[in-house]
Amino acid sequence: MAKYGMVFDLDKCIGCHACVMACRAEWELPADKSRCWVKPIGPENTPYGLASTFYIGLCNQCEEPSCVKECPTTATYKADNGAVLVNKELCIGCGNCIIACPYGARYINEIDKKVDKCTFCEGRIQRGEQPACVKTCPTNARIFGDLENKNSAVYKKVYEEGAVPIATARVNLHPNVFYLGKERDIHLIADSYAPAKNDVSISNQLWRIFSPLVVGGASASIIAAFIAFANQIRKGEQTEEDE
């Protein structure tokens, strides 16, 4: 089984948004939503000089996805091919994963009211095609492939040309999406869009506190009922007069 990843070559991106349009068209998304984004940033000073680039992004399909941990129904899961997917039949649209994702890669699709995100174009890749955004990119700024295949372009970009993920020492979920380009541009993106601390919703935090209480209370009640029943059997059936 392949383990898919993607590399963005920042030097090639011209900010045309064709990838965003292709994504929207491929997945028939609401007009204001897309599973990937292109955000112009800069010009700004960085330690490596003046930088100006596009922050191209999509779900990082992290190795240790924080979203998966926060999904109460396990609708969100890590597929064998490395993509993080949402099983819409199990998703109840609670948005705990949206809060947990430090990259803002998830949103509620207003059409089905469930969570939506990049799947690396599941379906297309199963048919051996490239994801829609990759296929559409006129400058080949997006490179998609198998990170475990030494002959693949992504493998070379990551392990030979030194493409890097956007992560920090504090928040490193081991993304499978990498950036290649001038040091100053990567620095600007990493600085401006550093992954925020992956959050746990208040309701999920409270759930962790209350669920043991509920389980404990119900179990105590079951035990009390059993003890009472055992006592009744031990003492034999009491008649009304004994009461």
Add this chain to the structure above:
Amino acid sequence: MRPELLIDQYPLTEDEKNELKSKKIKKYKFSIIWAHWLNAFAWLVLTVTGVAIINNDKYNLVPLGFTQWMSSLFSSREYLLKFHVWLGIFWILDLSLYVIFGAKRYSPDIKSVFTIDTDDRAWLVSFTRKVMGLNYTFPPQGFLNAGQKLVAMAVFTMTPVIMITGLIMAFQLLPPFFIRASILIHLLAVGAVACALPIHIFMGGCKAHEHESLKSMITGYMSEYFAYKHNYKFWRDVKKAALANKRENP
């Protein structure tokens, strides 16, 4: 029968005991019996399927093995969730009929469930003393004793909460914040009732006393003797009403 029996719960003579034991008093109508058992069935199945639904490494109520077993029983986790939702809807529809057609008829009964009087308070104290092995005497009780009232209160208040939060989660009726809140509130509401249910099932289903209580929830009738002992004020009111009726329509 001595007239003073209609004034207070006096100890019975052997003859009176035998007379009351041979007579039956109607406690539950068929519609209530039907509602109770359908509700009980729905509760038991909804609880076992419900606890299996939420299960990942961090959030769970039962061991993963139980979830896997339930999922295989329903062929997959998706079908387990679907079954839970559709049984829930069936439960809501069934009980809604009672609200639609019975709201007027049953509202005095519901009101009395929510009234805890001096006797009820005394009953709760006696019950606690009994559980602690101290000496106790039970005051006369009405249609339901105070313990049953507490169960009924929990059931009546939590049921709509469980239904509404369930619908919000199942059909994404409100924005995500409320869906998240619903997950928590659903758990707490079910939990409040689930803490009382095992005791209720023991008291109603397993407790001896010739199973008069259980019989009343199956046939609608219990022995007058049992009613006199356990639901004296209810027994007295039925008797008084019967006497008044006899006087008016001799």
